Amino acid sequence: MPEKKEFKRLPTDVKPENYTLRLQPDLDKFTFKGQETIDVKVLSSTTSITLNSEEIEIQSACYKAADAGDQNLKAEVKFEPENASVVLSFPSALQPGSGQLCIDFTGELNDKMKGFYRSKYSSPSGEEKYGAVTQFEATDARRAFPCWDEPAVKATFDVTLVVPKNRVALSNMPVKSENDLPEDKDSDGVLVRVYTPVGKKEQGQFALEVAVKTLPFYNKYFQIAYPLPKIDLIAIADFAAGAMENWGLVTYRETALLIDPKNSSSKSKQWVALVVGHELAHQWFGNLVTMEWWTHLWLNEGFASWIEYLCVDYCFPEFDIWTQFVNSDLGRALEMDALHNSHAIEIPVGHPDEVDEIFDAISYSKGASVIRMLHDYVGDESFKKGMNQYLTKFKYKNAVTEDLWESLGKASGKPVLDVMTTWTKQMGYPVVKVSEKQEGSNRVLTLTQEKFCADGVQEKEGSFSWMVPVSISTASDPKKAAVVTLLDKTSMDVTVPNVSPDQWVKVNCESVGVYRVQYSSETLDRFIPAIKNKTLPPRDRLGLQNDLFALARAGMISTVDVLKVVGAFVNEDDYTVWSDLTGNLGQISILLQNTDGFEDFKTFSKKLYKPVAQSLGWDAKESEGPLAAMLRELALTRLGKYGDEETVTEARKRFENHVSGKVPLPADLKGPVYLTVMVNGDETTFNQMMKLYDEADMQEEKVRISRCIGSIKSDELKKKVLDFAMSDKVRSQDTVFVIGGVTGTVQGRELCWQFVQDKWTELHERYKGGFLLSRLVEVSTDNFVTEARAKEVEKFFETHSAPAAERKIQQSVENIRLNAKWMERESTSVLKFLRSQ
Numbered sequence: 001m002p003e004k005k006e007f008k009r010l011p012t013d014v015k016p017e018n019y020t021l022r023l024q025p026d027l028d029k030f031t032f033k034g035q036e037t038i039d040v041k042v043l044s045s046t047t048s049i050t051l052n053s054e055e056i057e058i059q060s061a062c063y064k065a066a067d068a069g070d071q072n073l074k075a076e077v078k079f080e081p082e083n084a085s086v087v088l089s090f091p092s093a094l095q096p097g098s099g100q101l102c103i104d105f106t107g108e109l110n111d112k113m114k115g116f117y118r119s120k121y122s123s124p125s126g127e128e129k130y131g132a133v134t135q136f137e138a139t140d141a142r143r144a145f146p147c148w149d150e151p152a153v154k155a156t157f158d159v160t161l162v163v164p165k166n167r168v169a170l171s172n173m174p175v176k177s178e179n180d181l182p183e184d185k186d187s188d189g190v191l192v193r194v195y196t197p198v199g200k201k202e203q204g205q206f207a208l209e210v211a212v213k214t215l216p217f218y219n220k221y222f223q224i225a226y227p228l229p230k231i232d233l234i235a236i237a238d239f240a241a242g243a244m245e246n247w248g249l250v251t252y253r254e255t256a257l258l259i260d261p262k263n264s265s266s267k268s269k270q271w272v273a274l275v276v277g278h279e280l281a282h283q284w285f286g287n288l289v290t291m292e293w294w295t296h297l298w299l300n301e302g303f304a305s306w307i308e309y310l311c312v313d314y315c316f317p318e319f320d321i322w323t324q325f326v327n328s329d330l331g332r333a334l335e336m337d338a339l340h341n342s343h344a345i346e347i348p349v350g351h352p353d354e355v356d357e358i359f360d361a362i363s364y365s366k367g368a369s370v371i372r373m374l375h376d377y378v379g380d381e382s383f384k385k386g387m388n389q390y391l392t393k394f395k396y397k398n399a400v401t402e403d404l405w406e407s408l409g410k411a412s413g414k415p416v417l418d419v420m421t422t423w424t425k426q427m428g429y430p431v432v433k434v435s436e437k438q439e440g441s442n443r444v445l446t447l448t449q450e451k452f453c454a455d456g457v458q459e460k461e462g463s464f465s466w467m468v469p470v471s472i473s474t475a476s477d478p479k480k481a482a483v484v485t486l487l488d489k490t491s492m493d494v495t496v497p498n499v500s501p502d503q504w505v506k507v508n509c510e511s512v513g514v515y516r517v518q519y520s521s522e523t524l525d526r527f528i529p530a531i532k533n534k535t536l537p538p539r540d541r542l543g544l545q546n547d548l549f550a551l552a553r554a555g556m557i558s559t560v561d562v563l564k565v566v567g568a569f570v571n572e573d574d575y576t577v578w579s580d581l582t583g584n585l586g587q588i589s590i591l592l593q594n595t596d597g598f599e600d601f602k603t604f605s606k607k608l609y610k611p612v613a614q615s616l617g618w619d620a621k622e623s624e625g626p627l628a629a630m631l632r633e634l635a636l637t638r639l640g641k642y643g644d645e646e647t648v649t650e651a652r653k654r655f656e657n658h659v660s661g662k663v664p665l666p667a668d669l670k671g672p673v674y675l676t677v678m679v680n681g682d683e684t685t686f687n688q689m690m691k692l693y694d695e696a697d698m699q700e701e702k703v704r705i706s707r708c709i710g711s712i713k714s715d716e717l718k719k720k721v722l723d724f725a726m727s728d729k730v731r732s733q734d735t736v737f738v739i740g741g742v743t744g745t746v747q748g749r750e751l752c753w754q755f756v757q758d759k760w761t762e763l764h765e766r767y768k769g770g771f772l773l774s775r776l777v778e779v780s781t782d783n784f785v786t787e788a789r790a791k792e793v794e795k796f797f798e799t800h801s802a803p804a805a806e807r808k809i810q811q812s813v814e815n816i817r818l819n820a821k822w823m824e825r826e827s828t829s830v831l832k833f834l835r836s837q
């Protein structure tokens with residue numbers, strides 16, 4: 001692995017108070033001119049000022065002390081590229097006091113989706129045009145103007161943008177020009193606007209409705225009013241992340257904001273609602289109160305990733321979104337955090353590459369999961385009260401993790417700091433092992449905790465222990481915790497009263513806790529009827545099977561035993577439970593593709609999904625909710641993927657009708673139909689699909705198609721997809737996922753990895769210093785199954801540096817080794833079991 005780069009924080013002897021900034025982009029030459037006057041305070045005598053600056057040219061810089069009359073000190077300018085900073089040296093010392101720093105500079109409107117950059121779009125007449133956009137988080141404000149680019153150095157800004165008359169200019173606060181766009185005021189009088197591409201006004205309506213509902217919801221939740229007079233939500237064509245919470249001007253990639261009432265799927269709507277909820281939460285949590293340093297990034301992201309669910313649950317109860325949380329966020333966190341190459345939520349962060357690296361599942365999903373557990377532990381009233389205290393105390397300032405714990409501890413009277421420190425300062429989480437005995441009408445459980453490791457092997461170094469809020473439910477009142485306790489030592493006994501010998505007792509009620517549970521097989525057997533008749537609630541059914549798959553992967557139980565439990569989900573009708581179960585079976589499916597028994601797995605799966613697909617049918621019923629649509633999509637996709645004849649025939653028929661324009665596919669059927677015809681298709685299908693891509697006007701449709709075309713069987717066509725991914729027909733932010741689309745088969749994974757190696761220089765140049773690089777490593781390596789591959793991947797990255805993806809590379813290699821171990825240990829018995837079915 002390449003050596004870690006040093007990174008210096010800026011000196012603190014001079015601090016900015018107000019920037020007067022003027023930027024003039026030139027959209028023909030892709031350059032910009034800038035001028036800034038920064039009111040600064042010199043705190044101690046110094047002959048130089050250091051600030052961040054990257055890929056900017058400075059024409060002149062000077063300093064004028066407030067009491068120096070007209071006298072300017074001209075600076076000598078020296079860049080320090082290794083620190084992404086510039087040192088301005090003066091001929092004589094600056095004395096403590098106020099002054100102004102004036103800088104003239106120029107830069108490039110780059111094509112890297114960071115700093116001040118260009119974004120390409122088409123006008124309604126099809127003309128190719130460009131806009132100029134900013135993306136500053138994490139460390140890229142310095143690419144737009146020299147500045148103190150650190151979260152704790154707050155200042156105010158007066159911004160002037162010089163743009164041609166026919167262009168719209170937007171900033172954090174209101175500008176003078178007004179436009180004919182969807183806009184509305186929320187009930188507190190804040191102006192809310194959604195900016196869509198020209199001519200697509202109606203696609204902003206859904207996000208606008210969500211935002212107008214959400215702002216008052218947060219106002220009430222935090223008991224602090226949104227502090228700015230307006231908020232704009234704007235869709236940007238070229239955009240690396242999902243969205244960026246700039247105060248008063250939130251930027252989104254198109255697929256995270258725009259909803260076409262006719263052509264957007266239920267999933268897209270849900271996604272837009274979550275992202276809008278997330279970014280608006282940041283207006284308080286992140287913007288009003290900011291983390292002191294990147295170590296506390298998780299405070300922003302974990303919190304926003306939790307409360308986005310609260311907000312969507314409020315706006316759209318029909319999504320049953322908290323159950324989906326258990327699958328998408330808790331599940332994702334538990335998976336990554338079981339690796340030996342995981343990291344603590346709070347982590348020392350130095351170099352910008354390390355900052356980019358922590359925009360990962362630990363900061364977002366584990367952060368959100370521990371907040372959910374904490375919310376449950378202290379209760380909603382105390383949580384709201386503590387949150388209000390925290391935001392009030394630190395508004396317009398910065399805070400660290402302990403500040404939040406202190407406020408929540410005070411509000412709840414519970415040892416929040418002690419409990420939460422065990423979750424944020426050490427990596428990983430426990431598996432709680434349960435043994436039980438019946439004593440009269442009581443069930444006595446012995447709970448024991450140890451670190452859960454994905455390979456079942458304890459860490460060589462360090463001792464791990466958590467303070468685990470534990471809740472326990474029983475068959476007589478499945479949705480309510482019968483006992484709530486704190487497991488704050490290695491082992492303890494808990495008595496659950498009024499339980500008959502045949503009743504189940506479940507640890508981790510509603511899957512709120514961030515831990516896994518291991519039961520004896522006798523205990524496990526008691527759950528089987530409750531899964532079958534669904535008296536065990538959905539989040540518990542989901543959590544139970546998820547734990548079982550993870551324990552099997554770790555070699556702590558046998559996979560065959562888990563597959564037997566899967567048989568109990570015969571009456572399952574909950575979308576989210578299916579979704580999680582499908583993810584777990586999908587992992588096994590990928591491994592079994594490397595054996596001669598994959599056909600048996602397909603047969604097993606077809607049998608599993610057939611009843612649910614049949615009960616839903618192909619066509620939406622009038623009264624059904626979005627979850628039924630999502631479950632139909634899931635079941636048909638699986639059946640299509642595994643080649644179920646009936647499904648393939650129907651999908652082909654509907655696809656032809658769609659292509660010919662006879663009967664256009666409804667949005668929720670596009671995913672399964674496209675995938676089914678591609679997996680089972682030939683060159684003709686491929687060409688039809690590419691034509692649909694070219695004709696698609698909406699980014700959602702382009703993304704849907706481009707992610708599924710890689711599942712075409714033919715290797716030659718897969719190669720075409722890989723080249724297509726790099727072409728300018730695919731937006732840079734989507735390329736990685738189009739590449740990943742070819743990895744559905746063993747040969748596809750081979751092609752993908754070879755391609756990524758061949759194109760590494762180009763890909764690294766495009767994505768270095770961004771989280772897309774980590775995704776690229778993940779999609780191209782994660783699913784290999786041999787030790788030889790693990791070594792090969794390691795070797796490649798020894799000579800091909802990828803600083804922003806270092807941890808991901810180690811995680812991927814660890815995953816490959818986990819796969820290899822599983823294959824060795826389980827594949828024979830699993831294949832035997834599948835054959836016997």
Ligand SMILES: [Zn+2]
Nearest residue numbers: 282300301304
């Ligand atoms: Zn965020």
